[in-house]
Structures are given as C-alpha cells and as structure tokens.
Amino acid sequence: xxxxxxxxxxxxxxxxxxxxxxxxxxxxxxxxxxxxxxxxxxxxxxxxxxxxxxxxxxxxxxxxxxxxxxxxxxxxxxxxxxxxxxxxxxxxxxxxxxxxxxxxxxxxxxxxxxxxxxxxxxxxxxxxxxxxxxxxxxxxxxxxxxxxxxxxxxxxxxxxxxxxxxxxxxxxxxxxxxxxxxxxxxxxxxxxxxxxxxxxxxxxxxxxxxxxxxxxxxxxxxxxxxxxxxxxxxxxxxxxxxxxxxxxxxxxxxxxxxxxxxxxxxxxxxxxxxxxxxxxxxxxxxxxxxxxxxxxxxxxxxxxxxxx
Numbered sequence: 484x485x486x487x488x489x490x491x492x493x494x495x496x497x498x499x500x501x502x503x504x505x506x507x508x509x510x511x512x513x514x515x516x517x518x519x520x521x522x523x524x525x526x527x528x529x530x531x532x533x534x535x536x537x538x539x540x541x542x543x544x545x546x547x548x549x550x551x552x553x554x555x556x557x558x559x560x561x562x563x564x565x566x567x568x569x570x571x572x573x574x575x576x577x578x579x580x581x582x583x584x585x586x587x588x589x590x591x592x593x594x595x596x597x598x599x600x601x602x603x604x605x606x607x608x609x610x611x612x613x614x615x616x617x618x619x620x621x622x623x624x625x626x627x628x629x630x631x632x633x634x635x636x637x638x639x640x641x642x643x644x645x646x647x648x649x650x651x652x653x654x655x656x657x658x659x660x661x662x663x664x665x666x667x668x669x670x671x672x673x674x675x676x677x678x679x680x681x682x683x684x685x686x687x688x689x690x691x692x693x694x695x696x697x698x699x700x701x702x703x704x705x706x707x708x709x710x711x712x713x714x715x716x717x718x719x720x721x722x723x724x725x726x727x728x729x730x731x732x733x734x735x736x737x738x739x740x741x742x743x744x745x746x747x748x749x750x751x752x753x754x755x756x757x758x759x760x761x762x763x764x765x766x767x768x769x770x771x772x773x774x775x776x777x778x779x780x781x782x783x784x785x786x787x788x789x790x791x
Contacts, residue, residue, distance in 0.1 A: 541616040544570060549607040555598045561590025561639050562630075563617065564598065566605075571617040575608045576654045577630040578642035585698035585731075585738065586668035590638040597629055598622065609647045621650060634658050637667015670702070680790030685709050685765040694765070697730035698738035700777040703770050710739055710779065711765045711790075717756035724748070726756050728764075740778040741766045741787065750783045763790045 545568075547553070553566040561579025564572055579590040605620040613619055622629040628650060633639040635657040643651050662670045687694050687709070695703060697712025712730035716737070719726050724745035729737035741764075743755060752758045766787045768779035781787055 541612055544612070544616055544618075546611075547605055547618060547620075550604060552602050552604050554602050555600065558591055558595045558599055560587060561594050561633060564594065566618075571615070572605065572622070573613060573615075573617040573619055574630045574633075575619050575621050575647065576641065576643060576650055577634055577639040579633065579639040583732065583736065586638060589668040590633060593633060593636065593638050594629070597632065598624055603629070608649055609644065628653070630654060631657050635661055635666075637661040637665075637669045637671060640669060671699075680763060682765060682788060682790060684785065685767050685788045690767060692767070696738075700739040700770055701772075704772050704777060705770065707767070707769045709765050709767045710741075710770075711763070712739060713763045714759045714761060717760050719756050728756070728759055737776065740773075740776060741781050742778050743781045747782050751781075751787075752784070759787070759789070764788060765790070 553572075555564050556567055556569075557565040559565065559571070560581060562574045562577050564574075566572055579594075580586040601624060604623040605618065606623060608619055608621060610619050630639070631650065631654050634641055634654050641651075641654045641658045643654075661667055665671050685694075690709065692708050693703075694709040694711055697710050700708075700710050710730070714728045715731055716729045716733040717727060718729070718734065726743040726748065727734070728741040728743075730740065731738040734740075743751060748755070764787055766779050766781060768781065768786050770777050770779055772778075779786070
C-alpha cells in the first residue's frame with residue numbers, strides 16, 4: 484500500500500508542477516503577444532502622428548488661388564524655385580537633374596534666365612502640394628509654358644502622374660522633338676572640354692568613331708565609340724577580382740564604367756584601379772548597359788589611354 488500511495492503522490496506532484504508551468508507559459512506567451520501588438524500599435528500611432536504632423540505643417544502654408552501671380556526670388560534647380568514669402572514651388576509636367584548630375588547647371592541656369600526676379604503665373608494641376616509642402620504648379624510667363632520650354636530645349640524631361648493630363652500632350656511632344664533632334668544637355672552630344680590633353684591612339688581620325696563625354700554614353704548603347712572622362716572612383720571585387728573604373732561621379736551614381744575582368748587583367752598595367760584613378764582617360768569599345776548604366780568591357784590595354 485505504501486508503494487501505491489507513494490506512486491499516487493508522485494503523480495499528484497507531477498500534475499501540480501505541470502499545471503504551474505502551464506500557467507507561467509501562458510502568461511509569458513500572452514505578455515509576448517501583448518508586447519508585440521502594443522509595439523506595432525505604437526509604431527502605427529507614431530507613423531500616423533508623423534503623417535498628421537506633415538499635414539498640419541502643410542496646412543500652415545497659405546493657399547494660392549489658381550492663376551495667381553507671384554514674384555520668383557530664388558531658383559533651386561531646373562524644376563524648383565522659391566517665391567515671395569520663401570515658399571517653394573515644384574514645376575508640374577517636367578523633371579530636371581538634381582545637384583551632382585550632368586544637366587543640373589544647364590537647367591538651373593536656364594530657369595534663372597527665364598523667371599528669376601520676374602512675376603510668373605501659377606496654374607494648378609490635380610494636386611495642390613507634394614509631401615514636402617511644395618506648391619505643385621504649371622508655370623507661365625508672358626503666355627509661355629516654362630516647363631514646356633525647358634523640355635523643348637533639352638534641359639528637362641516630361642514627367643506626369645497618371646491622373647494629371649493637363650498639358651501632357653504638348654510637353655511629351657516637346658521631349659520627343661528634343662530627343663530626335665539631339666537638342667540640349669539631355670539629348671545633345673556633349674562637348675569634350677579642351678584641357679590641353681593630347682591623344683596618340685584613341686582619336687576620331689584614327690578610329691573613325693565619335694568621341695563623347697562619359698555622361699552622354701547612355702545615348703550610344705550598342706554602338707562602338709570613344710568615351711572620354713575622369714575616373715572618379717575605382718573598385719576591385721574581392722570575390723571575382725574584376726576591376727571597375729567609374730567616370731565623372733562615384734558609384735552608384737557614375738555616368739559610365741569601364742570594366743576589366745580577372746581573365747584579362749594580365750594584359751593591363753599592375754593595379755589598374757590605382758593607375759587610372761583621378762586621371763582623364765579615353766576608352767574605346769561597344770557600349771553595353773548593365774543595371775541601367777552604360778559600360779565598356781576592356782579586353783586589352785589598347786582600348787584605354789590617359790590624356791597627356
């Protein structure tokens with residue numbers, strides 16, 4: 484009997500311990516769920532508060548009636564400027580280069596020439612302001628659509644939201660005309676700056692091909708040309724041992740890249756990533772596109788030359 488009671492006692496104790504552990508397990512699990520969902524709710528609340536703060540901030544900006552005229556006090560870039568009172572306006576229907584990109588200066592300078600210190604007419608589109616609280620407006624001066632003028636001169640490209648069709652046809656037609664006729668910084672052939680450099684091998688006369696600025700190489704995908712520019716950044720892959728020479732701007736914003744694969748490195752100078760860095764060079768070959776960027780694969784050293 485004692486053995487039977489002893490066994491029963493062990494079973495009872497085991498059941499008690501199991502029940503106690505289950506209570507704590509459920510409690511901990513519930514706390515974990517509460518913590519997770521509370522955190523998610525808190526994050527959603529914070530995001531909502533940020534969105535509300537942004538809306539509240541934009542509400543402090545005064546309304547501008549459609550067709551109202553304002554004085555332009557400063558030009559930020561080719562599609563953004565300030566008006567009297569310090570408020571920002573983003574031109575609808577176009578997109579111009581930001582600072583650091585090849586057509587930034589050309590577009591900004593032209594917009595300054597057109598509207599700086601002048602009174603312009605602001606015409607509404609579908610939306611009144613963007614997420615940065617900038618007025619979204621078509622801009623007119625003396626009856627001219629300023630955005631259309633910039634696109635027509637090859638200094639900006641057409642850009643529309645799906646529901647904004649006002650002036651779309653005219654601006655898209657202007658872009659097509661500029662592109663087909665190679666007009667302006669966006670579509671024209673860049674002039675190679677005369678830096679008193681001489682070239683022995685890679686010239687138009689010897690190879691019977693064009694010499695183009697690195698930032699315009701993307702206009703020649705699939706064609707054999709000579710590309711000229713300054714090697715601003717370089718990289719040797721630790722995995723593949725491939726060397727990348729990036730022109731005019733550092734990766735990932737480079738205008739163009741020259742690529743040397745490991746299998747061809749023996750044909751070039753030792754450590755080409757150091758040798759060509761910060762030098763103005765020309766490379767010759769067929770332009771390919773990789774991840775949206777133009778490049779030439781260099782198979783031998785005769786395809787690249789440093790200006791002297």
